[in-house]
Every structure is written in C-alpha cells, then in structure tokens.
Amino acid sequence: MSTEPTAPSQYENLSIKMVLSDMDGTLLRSDGSLPDGMFDLLRRLNHSGITFVPASGRQYATLANLFDGSTAGMPIVAENGAYIVRDGMELASFTLSxxxxxxxxxxxxxxxxxxxxxxxxxxxxxxxxxxxxxxxxxxxxxxxxxxxxxxxxxxxxxxxxxxxxxxxxxxxxxxxxxxxxxxxxxxxxxxxxxxxxxxxDPRVNKGLAVRTLQEKLSIPKDQTMAFGDYPNDIEMLEAVGYPFAMANGHEDVLSVSDFIAPSNEDGGVITVLSNILAQN
CATH class of the missing domain: 3.30.1240.10 (Hypothetical Protein, Haloacid Dehalogenase-like Hydrolase; Chain: A; domain 2)
Structure with a gap:
C-alpha cells in the first residue's frame, strides 16, 4: 500500500468550510507539541471562513489548554466524539450509565x-x-x-x-x-x-461528531475535510468529502482515505492546509 503523499494538484480548487484533525500521530509531533506555524494557520483559516476542529480521544480540558488563546468559535471534539464543546458551551454529549x-x-x-x-x-x-x-x-x-x-x-x-x-x-x-x-x-x-x-456509548465515534457539527453549522459533507492516522479516526474520515490519511497512518486508515498527507513529523496537516489556502 502506497504511503506517498498526494500531490497538491490533486486537491486544487476545493471549497472547504470545515476541517477536522485528529491530534496524536496526526497534527501533533511525537513529543505532543503543535507543529510550528499552527497558530498562524488558524488565523488564516479563520480569515478564509474555514472552521478548524480538533477531534481527539483527549480530554476537553487538555485540548482547550493546547489551543489556549485560539479557541474562540472553535468547536472541540473530545473523548473520541463523546463530548462536543464550542466557546465553553456543550453542543452534544454521550455518557455511560x-x-x-x-x-x-x-x-x-x-x-x-x-x-x-x-x-x-x-x-x-x-x-x-x-x-x-x-x-x-x-x-x-x-x-x-x-x-x-x-x-x-x-x-x-x-x-x-x-x-x-x-x-x-x-x-x-x-x-x-x-x-x-x-x-x-x-x-x-x-x-x-x-x-x-x-x-x-454505542452511538459514539468521531463520525457521529462530524455529522453533528455538519448539521449544527450547516456545512455539507462535500465541504468538509478530515485528517487521521488510527482506526478510531475511520468513521470521521468516512463522514467527510475529503479524507486524508497520514503517511504514518495505520493500514486500515490508509485503505479508507482518498488522499495521503505527509507524516505528522513532517507537518502534514499544516502542509496540506497551507497548499489549499494558497490555491484559493
């Protein structure tokens, strides 16, 4: 199975309104830090009318701390889709008995x-x-x-x-x-x-979170993009029009994705999004 990143020419002229990204193994470097240039990219996405959404198995408090100062208007999908919060307000949650x-x-x-x-x-x-x-x-x-x-x-x-x-x-x-x-x-x-x-909860996966946000924000599937690397990202990738697996991703994730981004260590998410912003 090829893990060669998709050439930017293959995703030119996309009309994207929402981007979801897994954290560990996808956006974050192996030391758990955000890649250089992330906060500048968030400002550029916001200026272009594109909503960025962290979608992780991590806790809401952890994700909010990670993006501290840049979370205004940013939906956060925590606990693999069980908890969705925007501007401190719960949008959806799915709890266990x-x-x-x-x-x-x-x-x-x-x-x-x-x-x-x-x-x-x-x-x-x-x-x-x-x-x-x-x-x-x-x-x-x-x-x-x-x-x-x-x-x-x-x-x-x-x-x-x-x-x-x-x-x-x-x-x-x-x-x-x-x-x-x-x-x-x-x-x-x-x-x-x-x-x-x-x-x-049996209903919970990141795909459910994607569909919840698509409905609440009135953003269609064909204007939604996602990045992931591990099997818990599969439903999320299946719920968007532009699914990107990371080059370092699990083979099951690579098999369900139409596009491949450079690895997390190579700043794959930032690279792809920067290319898209440059084309629009």
Whole structure:
C-alpha cells in the first residue's frame, strides 16, 4: 500500500468550510507539541471562513489548554466524539450509565488480577478519575487528561462519565482488547493508540461528531475535510468529502482515505492546509 503523499494538484480548487484533525500521530509531533506555524494557520483559516476542529480521544480540558488563546468559535471534539464543546458551551454529549461503568471497572480489575499490566481512566465531563497512582501510569494520564483526580476507590466518582479508557503497558490490540470484544455487542470499543483502548456509548465515534457539527453549522459533507492516522479516526474520515490519511497512518486508515498527507513529523496537516489556502 502506497504511503506517498498526494500531490497538491490533486486537491486544487476545493471549497472547504470545515476541517477536522485528529491530534496524536496526526497534527501533533511525537513529543505532543503543535507543529510550528499552527497558530498562524488558524488565523488564516479563520480569515478564509474555514472552521478548524480538533477531534481527539483527549480530554476537553487538555485540548482547550493546547489551543489556549485560539479557541474562540472553535468547536472541540473530545473523548473520541463523546463530548462536543464550542466557546465553553456543550453542543452534544454521550455518557455511560453508572451500572455499565461499575460492571466494566470490576471486569478490568479481574483482568488486571490475571497479570495484564493496565491502568484505567474514567473520563468524566469535569475530570478524569483514576485509582492507580504510580508515576509510570500517572505520566500517561497527565499527558491526555490535564484535569485528573486520584480516588482510593475509582467508583467513588461524582460526575457524568463519557468514556472508559484503558492504558495497556504492552500492546493494547493483542493484550487487553481480546478480553473486551464481547462489549462491542452494545458499546463502542476502539483501539485509539498502541497502548490505549476506549469504551464509549454505542452511538459514539468521531463520525457521529462530524455529522453533528455538519448539521449544527450547516456545512455539507462535500465541504468538509478530515485528517487521521488510527482506526478510531475511520468513521470521521468516512463522514467527510475529503479524507486524508497520514503517511504514518495505520493500514486500515490508509485503505479508507482518498488522499495521503505527509507524516505528522513532517507537518502534514499544516502542509496540506497551507497548499489549499494558497490555491484559493
């Protein structure tokens, strides 16, 4: 499968009104930072009437901090589509029942007791709640969940839970995922990174978030573009007229995308959008 970036001539003269971008492995560099020139690009997109939307498995608070000072009018899709916020106002959310959260946490405790090295995050609207507090796990938690709280009993949370995230210290797809396959019958279960698995309401994926924004902002599919690199981005890419996989993307993402952007380390999202702005 070719991972050669698409020539700019193949996406000339596009009429784009909204761009969604995944964060890790897509927009962000491997150290988690925004690429150089991102804030200037946001100003140029805004001037051209194009809405930029971060769409990530990360927490809303984390994404808002990342784009601090540039979030006015910017919709933010957090928790893989379970929470959509614009200018501090909730546009949509999809939460998990208390009964399901309790049953799943108890299941994950049993999985951990069998020797799986995992940490569990309950991603709420106000904070992320964890029980395990060793530094190796908390380093991962702090990266993606700036608002976090350690509880002696994780189930003592007082919040609406948007997502259950599992960090597998080995490989999530081959390690923890097989224990969770049965949950897919009535919930969304996605591998969102080498070490992460997300469990959400069965309606939730980034594609639902795209369609929600298209409806609320009156932007059609054929004026929407998206960038992604991992399987949790597939529904988002399928919901837009111009789907871009990153050159460093998972083979499943490459297979559903019409275009390929340079890798995240090569500033692929900025490169493609800069080319589009230069042509219009």
């Amino acid at each position: 208390r009964e399901f959260v309790v049953a799943t946490v108890e299941l994950l405790r049993r999985i951990a007791s069998k020797g799986c090295e995992i940490g569990v995050v309950l991603a709420g609207k106000n904070a992320a709640y964890v029980e395990r507090d060793d530094e190796a796990f908390m380093e991962q938690v702090r990266t993606y969940y700036h608002a976090n709280e350690v509880l002696s009993d994780q189930l003592a949370y007082n919040d609406e839970i948007l997502k259950i995230a599992i960090f597998d210290f080995d490989d999530a797809e081959s390690g923890t995922l097989p224990y969770l396959e049965h949950l897919r019958s009535d919930h969304t279960v996605v591998v969102s990174g080498t070490h992460w698995i997300d469990i959400m």
